[in-house]
Structure formats: structure tokens, C-alpha cells
Amino acid sequence: MVKVLIPSGALGLGYDRNALARGIAQNPDIIAIDGGSTDSGPHYLGTGTSKYSRGSTKAEWRELMAARAHAGVPLVIGTAGTCGADSAVDWLVDITREIAAETGETLKLAVLKSGQDGAAMVRALAEGHITPLAPSSEVTPDLLQDCTNIVALAGAEQIQAALDTQADIIIAGRTTDTAIISALPLARGCHAGGVWHGAKIGECGALATTSPNSGTILIEFDDTGFTITPMGEDARATPHTVSAHMLYENSDPFVLYEPGGHLDVTGATYTALDDHRVRVTGSKWVKSDRYTVKLEGARQAGFQTVSLVLVRDAHYVKNIQAWCDDIATKCAAKVNDRLQGDFALELRIIGADATLGALETTVRTGSEVGVLGIVTAETEALSREVAKMLNPYLLHHPLTEQEEMPTFAFPFSPPELPRGSVYEFCLNHVLTLNDPMDAFRLTVEEIGT
Amino acid sequence: MTHLSDIAVKIRSKNAGPFWLTIDIFCGTPDAFQRVSSGLKSNDVAALFHTDFNQLKRFDIADLNVVKFSMPRPAVQGTRADRDMHGASFAALLADVEI
Numbered sequence: 001m002v003k004v005l006i007p008s009g010a011l012g013l014g015y016d017r018n019a020l021a022r023g024i025a026q027n028p029d030i031i032a033i034d035g036g037s038t039d040s041g042p043h044y045l046g047t048g049t050s051k052y053s054r055g056s057t058k059a060e061w062r063e064l065m066a067a068r069a070h071a072g073v074p075l076v077i078g079t080a081g082t083c084g085a086d087s088a089v090d091w092l093v094d095i096t097r098e099i100a101a102e103t104g105e106t107l108k109l110a111v112l113k114s115g116q117d118g119a120a121m122v123r124a125l126a127e128g129h130i131t132p133l134a135p136s137s138e139v140t141p142d143l144l145q146d147c148t149n150i151v152a153l154a155g156a157e158q159i160q161a162a163l164d165t166q167a168d169i170i171i172a173g174r175t176t177d178t179a180i181i182s183a184l185p186l187a188r189g190c191h192a193g194g195v196w197h198g199a200k201i202g203e204c205g206a207l208a209t210t211s212p213n214s215g216t217i218l219i220e221f222d223d224t225g226f227t228i229t230p231m232g233e234d235a236r237a238t239p240h241t242v243s244a245h246m247l248y249e250n251s252d253p254f255v256l257y258e259p260g261g262h263l264d265v266t267g268a269t270y271t272a273l274d275d276h277r278v279r280v281t282g283s284k285w286v287k288s289d290r291y292t293v294k295l296e297g298a299r300q301a302g303f304q305t306v307s308l309v310l311v312r313d314a315h316y317v318k319n320i321q322a323w324c325d326d327i328a329t330k331c332a333a334k335v336n337d338r339l340q341g342d343f344a345l346e347l348r349i350i351g352a353d354a355t356l357g358a359l360e361t362t363v364r365t366g367s368e369v370g371v372l373g374i375v376t377a378e379t380e381a382l383s384r385e386v387a388k389m390l391n392p393y394l395l396h397h398p399l400t401e402q403e404e405m406p407t408f409a410f411p412f413s414p415p416e417l418p419r420g421s422v423y424e425f426c427l428n429h430v431l432t433l434n435d436p437m438d439a440f441r442l443t444v445e446e447i448g449t
Numbered sequence: 450m451t452h453l454s455d456i457a458v459k460i461r462s463k464n465a466g467p468f469w470l471t472i473d474i475f476c477g478t479p480d481a482f483q484r485v486s487s488g489l490k491s492n493d494v495a496a497l498f499h500t501d502f503n504q505l506k507r508f509d510i511a512d513l514n515v516v517k518f519s520m521p522r523p524a525v526q527g528t529r530a531d532r533d534m535h536g537a538s539f540a541a542l543l544a545d546v547e548i
Contacts, residue, residue: 038467041527041534135468135504135521244513247473251465251519253508296467301529344529355538357530359499359523362545376529424528425467 001222002185003028004198005231007067008215009205011035011060011077012052015215019206019231020063023216024071026231030163031068031075032180034203035092036082038296038425039249046298046423048087048149054095061092062099065169069105074163076170076180078154084174085149086115092171100448107169107448110162113441114173116150116295116431129432130295137428147297147426155259155293157436159183165444173440174296176258177203185221192285196263198226200256201245201280208245211235225281227273237278239270259294259436261287290432293439297427303380304419305387307373309394310409319399320349320369327393335386343377343386376422387416453489454544456481462540467526470498470536471519472543482514488548494518497542 005028008015012035036044040051050057068075081088093111100107121144124130130139144150151174160183162170172180178199185195198219206214214232228237246253246265256263264284271279311317324347332345350370353360373390377383394415396405433439454460458477465471474489476482486509495502500520508517523539524530533539 038526039464039535042467043527133468240513244475244515247471247513247515247517249463249465249471251469251471251506253510253517346529348532355532356542357532359497359539359542361497361542374529422529425525428466428468 001220002188002190004181004185004202004219004221005031006181006202006205006217006219007031007033007064009034009203009207010037011064012056013215014060015205016213016232017063018233019214019216019235020067023218023231024067026218028071028073028218030073030184031064031071033064033077034079034177034180035077036079036084037177040082042298042423042425045083045085045149045151045296045425046300046421048083048085050081050088050091052082057092058095058099061095065096065099065103065105068168074168074170076159076162076172076183078159078172078175078177078180080171080173083149084114084151084172086113086173089113089171089173096169096171097447105448106446108165108167108444109447110165110167110170110442110444112154112158112162112170112172114151114154114175114439116152116439118145118147118150121150124431130429131292131432133294133428133430135428137426139427139429143299143426144297146299148300148423150295150297150427152431152439153259153294153296154440155179155436156183156186157259158440158442160187161437161442163187165442167444176294178256178258181219190221191224193263193283194225194281195221196256196258196285197265197268197280197283198228200263201228201242204245204248206230206232206235207248208242209235209237210241225279225283227277227279229277236276239272239278242278242280243268243270260291261285291436292430292432295427295429295431296425298423299426301422301424302376302378303383304422305375305383306417306419307387307390307394307415308411309371309373309415310368310411311371312368312409313406316399316406317365317367317369320352320365320371323397323399324349324371327390327397331390331393335389338389339382339385341378341382343375343382345386345390346374348372348374380418380420384416384418391415451548452544453485453546453548456484456548460540460543462536462538464522464526464536465519468522469519470522470539471517472540474516474543476514476516479511479514482511482516484548485516489516489546493546494543495520497546498523498539
């Protein structure tokens with residue numbers, strides 16, 4: 001049997017300290033935590049930076065390092081620094097060194113990097129090793145070279161290689177959410193279907209229980225399946241909370257693709273062992289012919305400057321769409337007359353259809369609306385220039401020439417807020433590998449000495 | 450006239466990676482599940498999200514009293530055309546659908 005302790009769904013999200021302490025008292029074989037996801041958008045992979053504050057990350061990582069020292073087992077984090085790019089891994093390694101120096105610990109640290117070189121990706125494309133996933137998008141050598149970061153998602157094999165170094169702490173770049181949980185039980189011969197299924201159930205911490213905020217759960221893997229036990233005092237796992245978690249952020253609730261195969265939970269049975277533990281058996285792991293890893297890439301998509309104006313005048317609120325359309329047309333014409341370069345101008349009406357846009361079916365405006373002017377341009381300077389040309393319209397534009405000049409509410413001076421460079425995800429592909437370690441780099445170092 | 454939100458306990462939408470949106474309709478009881486499962490037409494859902502019917506995946510899961518839809522995201526997450534980074538607001542569109 002292998003016991004995996006999962007402190008929470010992500011480092012930086014917080015967890016219940018008592019629940020973590022109860023988990024450590026269960027003598028886990030490994031502590032595994034996720035460090036990120038694509039869910040917060042392309043900025044993080046684009047820039048290779050973390051979403052969470054350094055202070056929060058350091059405070060939580062210090063506690064997990066102390067828990068690890070107490071338990072005497074490996075601590076592994078996947079997708080370090082939100083995006084798992086090499087620079088985000090370096091960021092967490094730096095924090096780890098700092099903590100070790102402060103606590104006086106001497107530790108063996110294994111670092112797994114998932115970043116991909118653009119030129120190597122161009123060669124892989126030419127050799128036919130890069131294949132699109134649905135919904136398919138075209139990939140070209142130029143696009144691969146344009147990415148500021150490309151990462152490959154490591155699976156269980158690469159984490160196992162890191163575990164084989166006997167490291168105390170493993171900091172991994174981009175991995176699948178499940179790989180850090182599945183690696184050790186798979187290496188020790190636990191039921192593969194049960195391992196991947198349990199890893200998927202456990203990857204968000206206590207989200208698969210009645211008390212998501214308690215964070216910590218323990219999963220025990222064995223020869224036929226897995227058992228999930230929440231560590232929060234009032235948290236319960238029920239057959240419903242556990243089986244329903246397969247729905248979460250998963251386009252297919254029965255099948256999950258991983259490097260080297262896929263999980264099929266169609267035949268899984270969920271049994272309540274008591275009022276808070278659930279046992280799961282009957283999940284299948286289906287090995288694939290090729291070993292593939294998913295790629296994620298982000299590229300620069302221009303520069304943005306946004307402006308916000310508030311409209312409270314009832315006549316203008318009522319006619320806000322016409323007002324915005326008129327401004328967009330007149331401002332774009334002025335920009336084209338006075339400036340050179342590609343730009344896009346959008347006025348998004350907050351309080352009408354800002355969230356759903358063209359999909360909105362029930363627009364009901366209230367006593368006021370906000371108008372968010374979004375300028376995206378090929379240079380930062382142009383995005384600011386266009387936003388400044390938009391300014392007089394947002395401040396004073398009349399619905400008709402026959403009315404007195406209106407004035408609207410700017411909450412700030414200046415109303416233009418530069419957003420800098422913006423990014424977009426541009427890869428939805430897999431990379432075929434001969435050897436799982438081909439696209440990854442593993443190094444080991446002593447820290448705190 | 451009954452709306453989906455009158456029958457379902459909860460309607461949740463989330464990203465399933467940057468390129469997919471997934472929507473879970475928790476019906477709560479077998480009766481409600483039957484009403485939603487038989488009353489909610491896939492082509493109406495595809496039209497509601499301006500998405501290609503052939504790309505819409507549907508799962509009617511009686512064990513959980515859940516009807517689930519997955520589709521390519523209306524705009525790829527975080528692109529200029531995207532308005533909701535985490536995709537959670539799309540659920541509101543379904544709430545008003547008549548069953």
C-alpha cells in the first residue's frame with residue numbers, strides 16, 4: 001500500500017493546518033502538491049511567472065517543508081510557479097534555498113525542467129512528432145519560434161526518475177495534475193487504473209469532499225483500487241462527491257488522457273466505507289502505442305491599454321449601445337487619419353453584456369453602466385496613443401449634435417491603464433517521444449550547506 | 450413556462466483547459482434528471498453557445514443525476530475576444546432556457 005498526502009489543490013491557495021497535521025500523523029509515503037494550472041490565463045506562461053505572491057508561496061512552502069522533515073518522506077510539487085516554465089521553477093528553487101538557509105536544513109533537491117527550446121520544437125514539427133488535438137489549430141515553425149515559453153507536460157515516468165534520485169524535495173516544471181500523485185504508487189506496483197483515478201480525484205485536494213476549503217486529503221493506493229480519506233475535521237468524502245469530481249474541469253468525465261495511455265472509469269465502483277471514507281475499484285488504465293506529452297505554448301499578442309468610464313445619466317444609459325457604436329466608429333476614423341499601425345478598439349458595456357457578449361440573451365441595464373475601452377495595438381506606444389485619442393470621446397461625447405455637451409465619470413486620473421504586453425495560448429498539441437526523459441531535464445543538488 | 454434553473458440544483462461551467470468549456474447540470478433527483486435529460490435538446494444548446502453541433506459532447510449520467518456538455522470554448526481562453534478567463538459565467542446562459 002502507498003499513502004499519498006495532498007495538502008491542498010495548489011500551493012498558495014491555503015489549507016487547514018490541523019488537517020495537514022492529521023495527515024502527517026497518518027505516516028504518508030509522500031507529500032504531493034500541485035503548483036499551478038492554465039486556468040488563470042496565458043499571462044503566466046507567456047511571462048514565465050507565478051500568479052501567487054512570493055510571500056504566500058514562501059509561507060506555505062516553509063510549512064510543507066517542515067511537515068516533510070517531520071514525516072521523513074519526499075515532498076514533490078508539479079507545475080511550479082503557476083505555469084511550470086523554467087523561470088518559474090527557478091523562482092521556487094530560489095525560495096526553497098532561502099528557506100533551507102533560514103532553517104539550517106541540509107536537503108537533497110531534485111529539479112525537473114519541462115521548458116522546450118523553440119528550435120528543437122521546429123525540428124520535431126518537421127520530423128512529424130507534433131500532432132494537433134481537437135479543436136485543432138495550425139502550427140507552423142514561425143508560431144513555435146514566436147512562443148515566449150513552450151512547456152511539455154511531464155507524466156509519472158519523469159517524476160519517478162526524480163524520485164529515484166532519493167531527493168528530499170522535488171520541484172518539477174509543468175506536469176499533468178495527476179503525475180505527482182501517481183508516480184510513487186505506480187513505481188511500487190499499485191493497480192494502474194486505481195492509481196490514475198485516485199490521482200485525478202486527489203489533484204484538487206479536498207474539492208472532492210463536502211468541505212473543499214479544508215484542503216488536505218489522504219489517498220491510499222493498493223492492488224485493486226484506492227481509498228480517499230479527508231483530513232479536515234468535518235470533511236466527508238461520499239460516493240457522490242468522489243464520482244462527481246470526475247466532471248470537474250474535465251471535458252469527458254469517463255476518460256482522462258495522460259502520457260503513455262488513458263484512464264477509463266466507466267466501470268468504476270464507488271463504495272462508502274463509513275461516513276467519511278470512500279473506496280473506489282474497477283477503473284482501467286489503457287496503455288497507448290506511442291508515448292506522447294502535451295505541449296502548451298504562449299506567445300505575445302500585442303500591447304493593451306484600457307480605460308474605464310462610468311455613465312449615470314439615464315438618457316445615456318438607455319442609449320448606451322448607440323453611444324458606444326458611434327464613439328468606436330469616430331475614434332477609429334480619427335486614429336486611422338492621424339496614426340500609423342495596427343490596432344483594435346473595443347468598448348465593452350459593463351452592466352449590459354460585458355461578460356457574455358454576442359451570446360447574451362437577456363440584457364437588463366440598471367441605473368448606471370460602465371464602459372471599458374480596450375485598445376490592443378502592435379506597440380505599447382500605439383496602444384497608449386489610441387487610448388488617449390479615445391479619452392475625449394469617453395469624457396464628453398454627445399448622442400446627438402443638438403444636445404449640451406455631457407460629461408461622464410472617470411474614476412481615475414489618468415483614466416488610461418496600461419496593461420503592457422498581452423499573451424495568448426497557441427498550442428493544443430502533443431509531442432511524441434522515444435524516451436519519456438527526452439524532452440525533460442533532471443538535475444540534483446544539495447541545498448542548505 | 451419552466452426554466453432550467455427552476456429544475457436543476459446547480460449549473461456550473463468551467464474551463465477544461467484553455468480550448469474547451471464544460472458545463473455540468475446537477476439535477477439533484479432522478480425525476481429532475483429525467484426532465485432535463487429528455488427536455489434539453491443538444492441542438493438548442495449548440496445554438497445557445499453559437500457552437501458547431503458536431504463539436505458538442507453530451508453526457509447524460511443517471512448515477513449522478515447530471516447532464517454534462519463540453520464544447521470548444523466560445524473564444525480561446527485569454528484571447529482578445531475572451532471575456533471570462535475562468536469560463537464560470539457561461540452557466541448563466543443555460544439557467545434561462547425553457548424546459
